[in-house]
Amino acid sequence: MGDRRWLHPGAWWVWALGLAAAASRTTNPLLLLLIITAAAVVVSARRPDAPWARSFGFFVRLGLIVIVVRVAVQVLFGAEIGTKVLIELPGIGLPTWLAGVRLGGDLTLESLLMALYDGLRLATILICVGAANSLASPTRLLKSVPAALYELGVSVVVTLTFTPQLVADVDRLATARRLRGRKTSGPRAIAGAAIPVLEGALERSVMLAAAMDSRGYGRRGTVSASARRTSSMLLLGGLVAACIGTYGLVSADAPVLLGLPMLGLGIAVAVSGVWLAGRASVRTSYRPDPWRAPEWLVSGAGVVAAGTFALAGWLAMPGLTASVDPPAWPQLPLLALAGVLIAMTPALTASPLPLSAVPPPRAPRTPRSPVEVTA
Amino acid sequence: MITFDDVTITYPGASTPTLTHVDLVIPEGELVLVVGRTGSGKTTLLRAINGLVPHFTGGTLAGRVIVDGRDTATHPPRELADLVGVVPQDPMSGFVTDTVEDELAYGMECLGIAPDVMRRRVEETLDLLGLADIRQRPLRSLSGGQRQRVAIGAVLAAHPRVLVLDEPTSALDPGAAEEVLAALQRLVHDLGVTVVMAEHRLERVVQYADMVVVVPGGDQRVRSGTPAEIMRSAPIAPPVVELGRLAGWQPLPLSVRDARRAAGPLRDLLVGRTPHLRAVPLKTRGLASTDDLVVRYGNHVALNHVSIDIAKGEIVALMGRNGAGKSTLLNAMVGVGPRGTGRVRVDGADPVALSGAALLRSVGLVPQEPGDLLESTTVADECRASDRDAECAPGTTRALLALMAPDIEDGTHPRDLSEGQRLLLVLCVILAARPPLLLLDEPTRGLDYPTKARLARVLTDLAEAGHAVMLATHDVELVAEVADRVVILAEGEVVADGPTTEVVTSSPMFAPQVAKILSPESWLTVDQVAGAMTADELDGVAG
Numbered sequence: 030m031g032d033r034r035w036l037h038p039g040a041w042w043v044w045a046l047g048l049a050a051a052a053s054r055t056t057n058p059l060l061l062l063l064i065i066t067a068a069a070v071v072v073s074a075r076r077p078d079a080p081w082a083r084s085f086g087f088f089v090r091l092g093l094i095v096i097v098v099r100v101a102v103q104v105l106f107g108a109e110i111g112t113k114v115l116i117e118l119p120g121i122g123l124p125t126w127l128a129g130v131r132l133g134g135d136l137t138l139e140s141l142l143m144a145l146y147d148g149l150r151l152a153t154i155l156i157c158v159g160a161a162n163s164l165a166s167p168t169r170l171l172k173s174v175p176a177a178l179y180e181l182g183v184s185v186v187v188t189l190t191f192t193p194q195l196v197a198d199v200d201r202l203a204t205a206r207r208l209r210g211r212k213t214s215g216p217r218a219i220a221g222a223a224i225p226v227l228e229g230a231l232e233r234s235v236m237l238a239a240a241m242d243s244r245g246y247g248r249r250g251t252v253s254a255s256a257r258r259t260s261s262m263l264l265l266g267g268l269v270a271a272c273i274g275t276y277g278l279v280s281a282d283a284p285v286l287l288g289l290p291m292l293g294l295g296i297a298v299a300v301s302g303v304w305l306a307g308r309a310s311v312r313t314s315y316r317p318d319p320w321r322a323p324e325w326l327v328s329g330a331g332v333v334a335a336g337t338f339a340l341a342g343w344l345a346m347p348g349l350t351a352s353v354d355p356p357a358w359p360q361l362p363l364l365a366l367a368g369v370l371i372a373m374t375p376a377l378t379a380s381p382l383p384l385s386a387v388p389p390p391r392a393p394r395t396p397r398s399p400v401e402v403t404a
Numbered sequence: 405m406i407t408f409d410d411v412t413i414t415y416p417g418a419s420t421p422t423l424t425h426v427d428l429v430i431p432e433g434e435l436v437l438v439v440g441r442t443g444s445g446k447t448t449l450l451r452a453i454n455g456l457v458p459h460f461t462g463g464t465l466a467g468r469v470i471v472d473g474r475d476t477a478t479h480p481p482r483e484l485a486d487l488v489g490v491v492p493q494d495p496m497s498g499f500v501t502d503t504v505e506d507e508l509a510y511g512m513e514c515l516g517i518a519p520d521v522m523r524r525r526v527e528e529t530l531d532l533l534g535l536a537d538i539r540q541r542p543l544r545s546l547s548g549g550q551r552q553r554v555a556i557g558a559v560l561a562a563h564p565r566v567l568v569l570d571e572p573t574s575a576l577d578p579g580a581a582e583e584v585l586a587a588l589q590r591l592v593h594d595l596g597v598t599v600v601m602a603e604h605r606l607e608r609v610v611q612y613a614d615m616v617v618v619v620p621g622g623d624q625r626v627r628s629g630t631p632a633e634i635m636r637s638a639p640i641a642p643p644v645v646e647l648g649r650l651a652g653w654q655p656l657p658l659s660v661r662d663a664r665r666a667a668g669p670l671r672d673l674l675v676g677r678t679p680h681l682r683a684v685p686l687k688t689r690g691l692a693s694t695d696d697l698v699v700r701y702g703n704h705v706a707l708n709h710v711s712i713d714i715a716k717g718e719i720v721a722l723m724g725r726n727g728a729g730k731s732t733l734l735n736a737m738v739g740v741g742p743r744g745t746g747r748v749r750v751d752g753a754d755p756v757a758l759s760g761a762a763l764l765r766s767v768g769l770v771p772q773e774p775g776d777l778l779e780s781t782t783v784a785d786e787c788r789a790s791d792r793d794a795e796c797a798p799g800t801t802r803a804l805l806a807l808m809a810p811d812i813e814d815g816t817h818p819r820d821l822s823e824g825q826r827l828l829l830v831l832c833v834i835l836a837a838r839p840p841l842l843l844l845d846e847p848t849r850g851l852d853y854p855t856k857a858r859l860a861r862v863l864t865d866l867a868e869a870g871h872a873v874m875l876a877t878h879d880v881e882l883v884a885e886v887a888d889r890v891v892i893l894a895e896g897e898v899v900a901d902g903p904t905t906e907v908v909t910s911s912p913m914f915a916p917q918v919a920k921i922l923s924p925e926s927w928l929t930v931d932q933v934a935g936a937m938t939a940d941e942l943d944g945v946a947g
Contacts, residue, residue: 078542079542166502168502168506201773201776202776204735204740204771205771205777207738208738208740208769208777208834209764209777209790209793210759210760210761210763210764210794210837211793212760224779225776225779228819233497236492236494236498237497237498238460239460239492240490240492240499241500242459242460242480242481242482243454243456243481243482243484243488243489243490244482244485244489244490244498244500244510244511244514244558244559245482245485245514245562246500247482247514248482248483248485248514248516310516311514311516312513312514312516313512313517313518313519314513314519315506315510315512315513315519315523315526316505316509316519383540385540385541385542386540386542
């Protein structure tokens with residue numbers, strides 16, 4: 030278990046991305062649901078009490094929407110697969126130049142299942158990202174960002190922390206509308222509240238920027254302008270080279286030299302630019318999160334999960350892709366199952382949170398405020 | 405330490421400068437108090453010290469501001485960060501991280517201080533400001549006083565030689581304000597930090613100041629001097645000074661302790677006389693009431709079995725620490741926020757069931773941020789919208805406004821009004837429907853003395869006209885002046901409920917300065933004392 034402390038946010042992201050990589054390799058609904066369960070178990074065990082930590086529920090809802098949209102698209106436009114017609118729907122034949130696209134038509138079990146599995150896979154990937162979001166503090170993650178990218182990172186973090194405040198603003202303005210005897214719902218209410226909310230957010234950003242400026246954010250210290258220019262040129266040049274390299278790698282008719290060698294060169298140049306800029310920055314870091322055994326165990330669990338799915342795919346184990354045509358109850362490949370179980374271990378191996386960050390036990394739900402009820 | 409050399413500051417688009425020809429020298433290790441009316445340029449003066457004006461805000465600065473040998477013209481705020489620490493008006497708006505400890509370290513991280521030094525200084529700062537118990541707490545879970553101390557600690561940890569604070573105590577209850585002021589005094593005495601702060605609540609801070617800078621606004625020059633010098637002639641002064649002037653005490657006392665020493669003869673003179681109090685129809689209770697009201701936020705019980713009763717024509721002050729449940733109670737009385745158990749009745753109806761004009765006609769609340777209620781782009785539009793909302797005759801709100809604040813023009817954008825003007829505008833908007841019960845949440849936050857006096861008159865007139873008024877406030881002097889009855893809340897429970905004189909004189913925390921000076925006699929305001937003395941006596945004492 031280890032001491033009570035914050036786990037390195039990088040470890041959570043490695044774990045979550047490993048889990049997402051595993052999910053991307055399968056369409057087996059059982060495996061996907063197991064992955065979601067694994068993510069949920071770990072989140073409920075190690076989620077801190079902070080506004081950003083509540084994003085998991087939001088990502089789960091987003092996942093549900095993705096599934097619904099995917100199925101709806103299939104019903105409306107999807108190609109016809111299989112023969113087991115569930116509902117007969119009228120279809121419209123489209124002109125030949127739109128071959129392959131279909132409007133309406135009979136809904137078959139096969140096409141429905143395919144859309145469902147596909148949507149579920151996408152939803153699972155989203156939920157994995159949501160798990161990382163609610164486990165890893167964005168501000169602590171910022172500390173681990175290379176110094177050169179720090180200022181870019183700050184703008185992202187500031188945006189993230191402002192979103193919950195924006196929600197609070199909306200609530201406050203709903204209250205204000207009630208106090209003026211106006212409707213708290215409907216398009217006019219939203220339009221009326223939009224400007225004050227945005228004004229408030231803008232005002233707060235300006236105040237925060239002033240506060241950060243007065244506390245020394247973005248101090249250049251004694252670094253010369255030419256050194257700054259060199260590092261940004263390296264960074265920019267490296268990124269351009271990396272883009273060309275990626276193009277070379279993907280495109281079939283590009284010369285071989287444009288591929289991997291160019292990509293490697295680009296990355297090397299960009300990394301040296303970041304390193305140079307990092308040396309030029311005056312920033313130091315207070316109590317950086319260490320990377321110790323719990324971090325290795327958590328990130329390792331994610332990597333192993335991704336590895337087992339990749340291996341199962343490489344060995345062509347049955348059950349990794351669920352059979353749609355004909356529809357069949359999916360099998361469970363043991364190797365992948367073991368991977369998911371390992372991905373659940375961070376619920377125990379991750380260092381427990383400091384007591385001050387542990388969420389309080391759930392209270393009985395209070396009835397919602399009348400403002401929300403009328404909304 | 406800080407030198408203003410013929411400084412004139414003009415904001416972009418402004419026709420006249422905000423500050424003209426300021427010459428000011430602030431020596432090292434002084435506690436300097438900046439006073440002046442709202443909008444007179446106090447904040448501009450403060451922000452010029454670390455170069456936020458004009459580097460961040462735009463505008464032009466003629467003349468020179470030099471801090472410890474560094475000219476702000478060539479040093480932007482970030483290059484002065486190791487020298488000047490600025491605590492913004494709303495501490496929450498300046499927090500960059502999520503927890504106390506990280507916030508304390510943030511400034512040092514930016515300055516590139518070595519990790520081991522940083523670690524040591526964070527520990528020192530935690531001790532210095534008494535934050536060790538809450539070091540790992542998330543910032544948003546802190547109380548107002550704690551937040552203010554964290555904000556001070558966050559700039560202090562970087563060891564600046566100058567600390568600039570903009571109204572550090574205006575949002576705080578008396579206890580928390582004392583906590584913050586004690587911390588500041590320790591910095592000045594033990595560490596030799598130069599502290600420059602703007603504050604409207606003179607009664608809280610003037611006794612600690614070594615120097616007072618008056619920013620009169622308009623074309624008048626900025627003046628400075630010792631507190632006693634400035635207070636002798638200042639148009640705005642805390643009650644202790646006004647009482648001193650009335651009684652002709654020499655030297656003029658600035659603290660309650662000094663005043664008590666001089667107050668012997670005055671106390672003797674007042675024995676046997678009683679203050680003139682407004683007649684209050686206490687028997688006709690029942691305009692509004694809460695009965696056994698319980699409200700929770702999650703696990704936190706915000707109001708615990710609260711039963712109070714308000715009569716027509718009565719002004720009730722709701723006092724208590726930050727977070728004691730004052731705002732929750734006011735919100736419950738207009739049917740906003742989580743609904744608990746118990747009963748709320750306003751004018752015979754449950755406010756939750758009311759909405760629209762019907763709600764406006766029974767109860768109105770001026771919230772802590774009055775600006776929230778304003779949506780239009782001009783004052784005139786706002787007044788017209790208010791007439792529509794309240795379903796009253798066109799022009800009602802505008803007429804009220806002309807009565808209460810004749811200086812507000814039709815074409816002004818509500819955001820460009822001063823805080824006091826905005827409050828009065830919102831008050832008119834709420835009063836347009838003539839609600840029998842008027843609620844105000846912290847109405848005097850950020851208001852200067854003249855605006856506060858005007859608000860006090862408005863509230864008394866409303867009560868005379870039969871409105872019941874309940875206001876939540878930390879301002880003990882305002883309470884002494886206007887309230888007939890005081891209700892004190894602690895942890896969501898009513899701990900005291902009675903006539904103002906009885907409740908506040910018996911409490912060291914909520915007693916106004918005059919009561920402290922003249923105790924055990926129960927006098928609350930300078931006006932009461934003046935009203936009880938004859939013209940001869942006034943002359944006699946003064947002579």
